Amino acid sequence: MKRFNLVKIFFRDMQLKYKLILSFLVLIIVPLVVQNVVTFGKISQVLEERIIFSASQVFAQTTDFVTYKINKIIDISEQIAVNESVKSMLEKPLTDYPLEEQYEDIDKMRGYLSSFRNVEDIYNVCLYVRDEVAHADVDGDIASFSSARNTQWYRQLPGADGNVFMVPPEYYQPRVGETNKQNVLSVVRRISGTDNYLDTIGYLRIDFLESKIKNILSNANSIDGSFTYIQNRDYRIVITTEDEMIEKYRISMSLMDSISKANDWTVTNLSGEKVYVRSQKIDRTDWTVITVIPAAYVFREIIEINNFMTVFLSVIAVIAVALSIFIAVNIAKRLHHLSQKMTMVTENVFEEYTDEKDSKDEIGELAESYNYMVGRISKMAKEQYQSGQELKTAELKALQAQINPHFLYNTLDMINWMSYEDKGAEIRKIIKALSTFYKLSLSKGNSVISIRDELYHVSLYMSIQNYRLQNAIDFTIECPEYLKDYSIPKITLQPIVENAILHGIQGRENKRGSISISVTEQDEYIYIYTHDDGVGIPADRLDAILDHESTKGFGLKNINTRMMLSFNYLSGISIESEVGVGTTVIVKILKKIQE
Template structure:
């Protein structure tokens, strides 16, 4: 044996005891005879050093580690105050390692080489259970943390994807309703970003085509309305020229001068330097010239009253709006009476931001079916131009000002007719 561990009690009764140390002893052999021992070398090891080493063996809280001799006496402990009573089982007599447990503790036994000592570690079972629970709780806590972090990451990723899909879906619904709204350009470079870029390009193209189509439609509509408008007055011109011819044959030269002057003024307002919208003052002058010519034709049996307030005179109105209505009042109303005479009165009033022009006559009026046809824009008149002239007025008013404006009718058979023309309050700068 090269060296051996021993306690002060193992050194014999004559040895001066030192309770603060343990010894490592080695024999010194005679160099001439290795079988002969000539002395012993002893090295003292402080118990505190060994006690620190024993404490490191306590991997479980409140556990204790003991050094015991072959008589099962405690030589040194990691905690000198914790000397639990335990007995080594018989199985440890020749064993190098062993382990067992009772109701409260778990024991680990290991024999130390080069000595008669052994090391026993006592672990309280409740500490093992507590540590296992703590480990379980720690693992559960870590699992919750990892799950929460994973969920947040997954949510942020899915939100980034679904948010853009939701925006794209919402915009597609808007497209179904006619609202062409583009999405923000910074939407990523993935597949959804490509879809959004394609959608924005589609919206841009559709908007451009819609604007072009709207502009073309407006031009076509304006051309159609101008074409209809140009058809309103040819029959009137034909009848007026026929009247002038008759007056010339009858030698009514002074009256011819009046007719030609009124006719020239009438068509001067009709042309209006190519403008489609004129002032209400100009429109009333246009109607006045028309009635003057008709009075020459029908022997001054038509009384025309212009009661429109001056404050409305600068308001804008599509040209040749009043003349077809006044023409209808003369041809279908006043001339239908036995005496072929009557009065046409034009008044105006303001309601909210809408001006209402009322053309009233005391002619024969309309029956229920005629009134329904007039409201529906259906004309069964024998007089050329009078029917589609009024229909053209409605279309032009709605073309310029919107569908909420136009004509409304009130009529009673034998009492006359009222036509209400609604236009917005506008000025030349509008």
Template sequence: MRTIKQWYQDLNLQSKFTLVLLVIVAIPAIAIIFFFYGNAYDMVVSYTIRQEQDRSAQTAPLIEESLQKILDVSTEISSLDFYQTLFKNAITDSFSDLAESEDAADFSDLIRQLTQDTPVTNVKIYMEVPKEASADVDAFLNSDHLKDTFLSLEQAKGTYWYGIFRGTRAAQLFCPSFYLGAQEKKAYGDQAYITHASVIYDSGTYDAYIAVYYSGYDFNQILSENLTLDGSVSYIMNERNNLVSASSDSLAGIYWLDYDKIMESYMSSNSYVEQEILGKTVYVGFYRIRQPGWFMVTVLPSQPLITQSNILVLQFLAIYIAVLALAFFLASTLSKSITGRISSVISQMRTVRHGPPVPMDSPDAHDEIGDLIDTYNYMTRKMNQLMEKQAQAAEDLRIAEFNSLQAQINPHFLYNTMDMINWMAHQGRTSEVCNAVQSLSRFYKLTLSRKKGISTIAKEEEHVSIYVHLQNMRYHDSISFISDIPDELMEYQIPKLTLQPVVENAVLHGILETPTKSGTIVLTGWMEDKDVVLLISDDGVGIAPDKLPVILSGEGTSVSGGTNIAIYNTHRRLQVLYGDQYGLSYSSKLGSGTEVQIRFPAKKDGISEEQINTETK
């Protein structure tokens, strides 16, 4: 009791109101449910049987209608002139002459038409071949007009339906699936209506069978639509106590009833009868399919009916719960005027765990809760101001790092270039010094042409061309520089001094380290998704495998022992500007050369390639 008391005290006000209402309403409702449950099963059985009776009364005529269409096709075939000539009168002409007659052509065309808008899938006529006219009959069976309809009776021998005709001398027979041969079911249809006919020829009488094939799937579909209860089954049996069609073959086998028992016990009843089958209680109803003498049997197991009664009880319970929920809603509405706004403040404050705080709407009421909301909004504004200041400080730090990294690159290149000019001046090569100073002037004009640290690929390509020219002045044109960048890439943006440190590294630590101190540098590029990829390759001495992993870390050294600060700074600048997925990547084979890929997003004048494509469209 103490535990229950403490639990109740810890509940919020809204829960306390609804709990009291639950106790008041639930006790009488439980008594009603127990009373209702005792009568639910009888109600479900009565309702389901009445529903199935109505459906069966509609289903049986549908089956009879489908059978009548099949009988009509058979009757229409037997009324054709060619049929009358072949099976009603003695044949005086040769079979081959009959096959070439105009009636044969019309007969073949009409057979095809009869299978188009009816349940009939095919029509075949099986004829016994007289021995004395076997060659003539073979020509008849293989003629152009009749070969698709007429077959030798030899192809039917061995089927169950042929045995029935031979044993009973029946005139007609509706054949379920297992009466037919495998070839018939595969090629013509899985059920058939077959009639017997005779061919009179040369004072002899020979058997013929007209088979009108159709699909049993239509019957199965009609029977399946007849059912509303899970686990129930409808099936059709013929007068030979064989299964014709079923909504479920397996359930039909379980709930199979003997034809004679139906005839003896249930002919006087048109209602469902309770039966015990395999120790289970079922409700059985039947309808007579008059034309072939079939029975349609519907079996309703009791277990699904019990399940339905339980579902009915649950539905009643669900309705009651819905009413109870409405009562809860009314009670909650009363208490929510007090607790609702407090809960909204708590919920809004919890969002701080997943992101920046968001202010609430200004309160309509200025009571204690309104003052709480105003205080929360003031706190939110202050926190957002502090976060904006922090973000601005981070951005300032990023820009400062970028400027610092770029500043480290410029003195590095200037030192190397001035050293070259100094060397030429010592040699007394005045004209070449003049040329070098002019090239250096153009070089720095490109470097300092804009206040921002962003240039274009075209200007960077010119930049490194001047650099190689300056180096060739020093090293007697020992370096070949080939630029093969597609024209459509030239206007894309690239940070200044991105290519020059890589080319400088290729010259000083790649080509000039070879025995001949000569080599080739190739610059090319392409688009890859929404990125630009530039490739700088040389045929210098390459880089040892143990140095490749640390070359972009800022801690490695070059082949000649110098630092890789310029390369590291270039790589770091690209990552600071665009993200860690961009920058430089090295691949090299010692003694064969080095390749450097430079990846950065495709942008023109501050607009990304994706935006350019969208605007173009």
């Protein structure tokens, strides 16, 4: 409850502009974020289902087509294995099988086997015969049992399911003189005797290109980033569509057991990534087709849609927020402007509120009422001002009179002492500087002079003081030329510099130091900084110097009062000081060109 009250108080004290902006943000951003989250969740679910459904259909079509192609080759191998001519040649007794007849049968057999090479998917057909029968191992179509025994597939054949063994590419041995570097897969089977099935009378090997099967498997990769491969009963990779990804996403033996039992996609982790896996065994073989789809690629399309939605909603949100800020700032700006005008009334500044668009809304009506009130007050104030103008003029002259005698006394006292020391030349220079100084002080009766004359006036004062102090003070002035024509009440800087000497630099042990004056501008005001490196002013005395009720800092209070009377309530002086470092007096005056 206490926290709620703190939030309530914080919101209550917040500026109207920020209240409006916060309200707009809550009403716009929150619904957009909620909508984006809910919509993305629903779209993600629907798209995931559709993507996986599409992948399932493509996977089924691919495995069916691969099964069809391989079974077609197996069927051809069975057709050759049961052919009577083939069996007859393989079973003929060697005693009744002259060499001439063997060559004749081999020629016929080559013609028969070559007819299958015209089939689209078959690369080569090789028949293995007894070593005693005429053969040519180098030709690659009629070979001997001995050459078969030297192959890797021969040692694997007894453990094959049925009579067929699917040979991976690395088991293939190119024929002598073969220049084709393509990877080759094979179907190998033994040929059984006619009377005794257990007798092996020959072997048959049908080769087909790996690229043919790989092209079909590539169709299963319907999603970018997915890949498909075939492995045999020994978990040896037969074919893969992506060689680079197989090591990262290869299915382990233990995981393969559970995946093979599932009839749908299995979600699992491989190499720390979520993946979708599905497998299908190829009938009549020990080969299994496996497709792996990294989940990141499944959701990539979803993420792209979400990113588009996020960007779209962000643009809408930015536009909405910009409009809300524009509206809030516009409303708050008008109210703030009106509030400032009302505050100025308390400082006796009577300015009407002007609305560029002359709006007729509630703020416009309030401004109209305010203008009427200000007009009445201003009229009454002018009447009172006319009666009090003479009093104000007298007050200004009295303030100046309080400043001028103080400096004159100090200067004449210095000249008096110099006369005792017979310093005639120096006295003449001082008197000339003093006469020019007072000529500027009088200024033909003008109470306001140019900054140019005021800077010259204070430089004359410093030259006189340095005569007395034996050049103990380094004095510099920096002022842009274009600022020197603006107005300033005369005898403004001299009392400030005098205080810097008496209470700042004279307070140091060696009585030496520096005073600098710099002039800058900001907006419609001019700032004059007088800095000394004297002893500084303690913090407990600093606030009392400009206090009208205090008796301290009389000269600076006079200057501050004259600034406000000559310009406006925002003009005046401020003081910054640090003990042991120095003091800076800042004079702030409204920009007015000296006429």
